Amino acid sequence: MLRICICDDEKIQRNELKFIISTELQLRGIDFYIHEYEDGEALIASFSKDKNYFDIIFLDIEMDGINGVETARKIRNLNDKVVIIFVTGFVDYVFDGYEVRALNYILKPYKKEKIISVLSEALKQIDTISNRFFIVQFNSNSYKLCIDDIIYFISDKRKVKVITKEDSYEFYEKLDHIEKELPSFFVRIHQRYLVNLKFVLSIENNYVYINSEKFPVSRNRYQDVMIAFAKTMLG
Known part of the structure; x- marks a missing residue:
């Protein structure tokens, strides 16, 4: 199962992104689960309990409290393989992704084609590292x-x-x-x-x-x- 996280303090933006991602993954026949967070603190707390839980994280940069870049830094300290994708309404923040090895960025307002393109890129990267994990179920x-x-x-x-x-x-x-x-x-x-x-x-x-x-x-x-x-x- 593909595990995706969307972290954004705006519910409308989360819903829009979730709908596009869900629709595309369903069309591809991919089993998935999407978890939502409205702030970086909650995501970090959850991630600290299981650093390998998420495969892809869509992370808003402009959030109250800990911003997306700082959240990404903390996540990278725990896991250097999870795919991080920044979402932002400001093109000025695009270059902040290099420090935390973000795969790509998606500008707001969202364009469906861009989301699907970046999602495809993320899925290809996950395919190359999927054999690096072993799933235990009990x-x-x-x-x-x-x-x-x-x-x-x-x-x-x-x-x-x-x-x-x-x-x-x-x-x-x-x-x-x-x-x-x-x-x-x-x-x-x-x-x-x-x-x-x-x-x-x-x-x-x-x-x-x-x-x-x-x-x-x-x-x-x-x-x-x-x-x-x-x-x-x-x-």
């Missing part, structure tokens, strides 16, 4: 994890636990299915373990060492693991 909760932050997966009967640099999550899935979704630097070293080779310090005596932990390597997987580890180290 009960009614959904978590979007950055693949580069995942250290390893461990299977325990019907459940799988994923360990990241910051946290851990449990969910129902088969390790075989997870392995197929991940890049080649994730390697199955054992029936129960799937590890990110970028975090492996060494492989010695049939064990993989990650930080202060060690994990057994199956005898029939050892050669493949060593080859994959060497390729990862060589870049």
